[in-house]
Amino acid sequence: MVQLLSVVLLYLQIGRRGQTHPKMKLSSTVMKIDEGEIIEEHVSALKGDDGNKDLTGDVTGWDCKAEQRTREESERLRLQELPVLTGATRINNTCFIPGPLPSIVVDSNEMKKSRVTKAVKVEVNNKNARWWLTNTGISAPFFCVSLFAILVRMGVSLHPYSGAGDPPKYGDFEAQRHWMEITTNLPVNEWYQNTTKNDLSYWGLDYPPLTAYQSYVHGLVLKFFHPESVLLYTSRGHESYFGKLLMRWTVLTSDILIFFPAILWLIVVFADQSKGDKRNIAWHVAMIVVNPCLILIDHGHFQYNCISLGLTVGAVAAVLSDKDLVSSFLFSLALNHKQMSAYYAPAFFSYLLGKCLKRRNTLLEVSKLGMIVIGTFALVWWPYLHSRVAVLEVLSRLAPFERGLYEDYVANFWCTTSVLIKWKRLFTTQSLKLFCLFMTVCSCLPSMILQIRAPSTRTFLYGLLNSSLSFYLFSFQVHEKSILLPLLPASILAMEEPFVFQWFTQFALLSMFPLLCRDKLLLPYIALYGIFILIYYAPNGKPDTPKARFWSRMTLFFVGFLLFLSFVLHIVYLTINPPKKYPFLFEAIIMLLCFSQFVFVAVYTNWKQWFLSMKPGIGREKKQV
């Protein structure tokens, strides 16, 4: 108790020191604010403690309480322990600062007293002014940015979806609605079976069981509020005002219930690890949650990527906060929602394996993780585990090899090179599958090896990006929408690699442009592109990138040229009819451009991961239990 008291008193002193030395404060405003928070927190912590009520009631009266310690002693202690203590508190600093926000107006009064130049004053004011959006705890910026992101999602959902009013097959919207119709009207074991009631050739379920359960839950909601929209047979192509609205709202609620909390957890973990530097949190949150590609696909085109990506974000947050078992549970769930989440599997696998190898009881650790994964899978697949046939039935639905090497004009290796080599004509599907597997494994192997050798949370994020990108570039049956998967780790890395992230996002958007045009989502495309660029250049938002200043003229020219090219391609695609001989000429050009940029990003992030893991001190400091 006495110790606690003395520590608290010391903090108070630090705070007072900070207040009585304006010069010290001028040198770093951030430091000052941190200290303010520390004091506030501990005072409020003490308020809850009955024993210390009288002490906290009057901060200035602390001297009499600390009579046992002489002034010299405390002075000495203060001098010795100040740096250590501040460091310690920052680490222990919880990130939520509810209730009264620390006062900084005191500072500006102080500013007036001290003779400082106007310029400095203005700068400090700037920081003060933006601090409520950028410098407070996490809750305020997260809450505001999330609300804005939700608004943007609602705005996008006013627009058409894929296959709106386009019989007989419609689009992804109808697929999702049809799954709700199937799951709410048929018993579980018939969901993946081709029966008289379930015609698999009309949007049969081709996602793992968790998606089916999700459809079931959403189907129940629809059934309750608007039964006509999920009636068996008769509801095919159902597009009533209320039915559409309810469908849109199911995506919205999934987003709010899964994706946003996951992001919140991630941000909390991040803030914990970046030692209380919360200046750019609002910007970072905005970069993740206002990701234009994700919003356009989920709330425009109509899909539920937010669920599997949200689960993945949760798994990432768990990895970052050292909860490996939770992480493998969440990632297994993500895998069971969309098999595409396997794009991340190499990264999770190699990181967790590498970590287990560092420990004493490797086998025990590995088997613990294995049990969690198998248990989760068993749980999700329970209704189908009664017979081999049932499992195989579901599995065969999940691997649609008959759909071919790629779809449309996706900016990956196979589609791009098919301009020169007609893969589909030259090889059988069987051999192509092997090629794909080989290429994918080869391309993500370096990243995996680095992770297994020296697992670290920092390189883990790069590992996620690398493995998902190599899947996107080289695996079998890739869709344009799959670019969302590499985009997610890129957005989490936005603080470290702002430029790469925005570059990647811009070209990911461009790569989906033909698809979104087909969905008549041009207007939200433009709006979200604009919002994204604006948020990227938010006043005082982005972390400073000193490198950008030293860019050579050549690089600048190159960047400008590519952006110009992308702009021209947008215009040309919209306005000019392609020549009859090559009806997909512009799609092919867009694909080529995007592919080149994706390869650039992949090479860069692989190099960066290698560079980071070669750095001494990173990745090797993991504790040996």
Next chain:
Amino acid sequence: MTQPNQEKQQLKDKHTQLQNSRRHIIKDLIWFSLIATFFKALLIPAYHSTDFEVHRNWLALTHTLPLSQWYIDETSPWTLDYPPFFAYFERFLSLFASLVDPAITDLYNGLNYKAPSVIIFQRLSVMASDTVLVYSIYMLTKNMELRKRFMIWVLVVWSPGLLIVDHVHFQYNGFLLGILLLSLGSLQKGNDLTGGFIFAVLLCFKHLFAVAGPVYFVYLFRHYCRGGILRGFGKLVTMGTVVVGVFMMAYGPFAYYGQMKQVLQRMFPFGRGLCHAYWAPNFWVFYIISDKVLAFVFTKLGFHILPPTASFTGGLVGDSSPFAILPMITPSVTFALVLLAISPCLVKAWRNPDPKMIVRQVAYAYTCGFLFGWHVHEKASLHFLIPLAIVSTESNEDARHYFILSIVSVYSLFPLLYEAQEYPIKVVLLLLHVALMWFGFSSQFTDSKNGGGVSRWIEKIYLVGILGVETTHNGGAFEDALDDMDGVCEECSMERELRR
């Protein structure tokens, strides 16, 4: 020897600094308004009210017909009932509209035209006209401290009220309020003549802004026309000439055609009834409800009460009163009541015409007009909400009043968007607005004793009450009661505002 040089250098530094900060302000403000604009662009396919067709009809009308026919034409039920400047503005827009799609400006075949071209064109025209608002905000806030500036931008440029009324429901309020703010800005700076001129222009755009006319008159008379009888008279004449000149510009052509009576009849449709179809949360709702209650009580007590033959929204039909017990309300009664309500503020403006107080006084006048006016739209709450945003950052007290007032006003706009599709949008818009105000104000006023507490407990209970009403109401049963409360609350907070 070096001293002058040094001074020069210092001056130069100061100048560049100023320039820099100007550039920063403009850049930041453009950032704020562009974010808003892109969000507005997302709302283009959202629900729009009949006002959309009203404005489309005006485009067509001003494009096809000669000036002399504008206020006479009755091709569509949505006849032109705004003052001439607004008609000129529509004429200006129609130049572009006919280029985009000739069907928009087709008076006869374009009726209820709903093609994407007309929707996008009209929505974009509202967004483009909002630049006036942004410019006025720039003029008002460019010399303010950064924190206040940001807060005001959040309140005005990202105002949920404007988003709901202008960009979903469809109207041109942002642009008109921009003109009002320009005028108030000039008055604040002491440019009374410009302020008066701009206000006269505003009146010729939308006559509903005339409620603040008395305040303007008294203020300008006392503040501008000072300095002795002769000089004062000279100034009065100058101001009069300017104002009359503006009105001549607007109404001159119609006076030439001898249509003044027709124009005025169109602009002041007293046949429309005491309340608008959607009840604005004002005093008359309270009045009507007490009439109902009294009628009910008296009937129970055994008196014979004749049921009213007219409806409140139907207007004056002969001698029949819509009220069973309470005396009938005529436009002149409402007019007198509004004047009476404004009078304290007029007295204050007469005694001490203070440029710092003019924004409050004008906002107060609009509140009175809102509470006691004839046939008030709920949208009229924007008339005081937006100007008050400018003064909301001045003190903790102001912030607290503004906090509650803006929540209530925005909430009272909710019935405008009655379709299910926009329901979550309006709720989240309000939530975001509340969050931004809460965090913004509380970070600004943390030095005060009640550290960061933006609202008092009684206000908190009231806000929770709104939440309760919103979650339980299905239909209109609760709304009437709520509207009532709204009115009373606004009255209270505005009175407090004035007392300051």
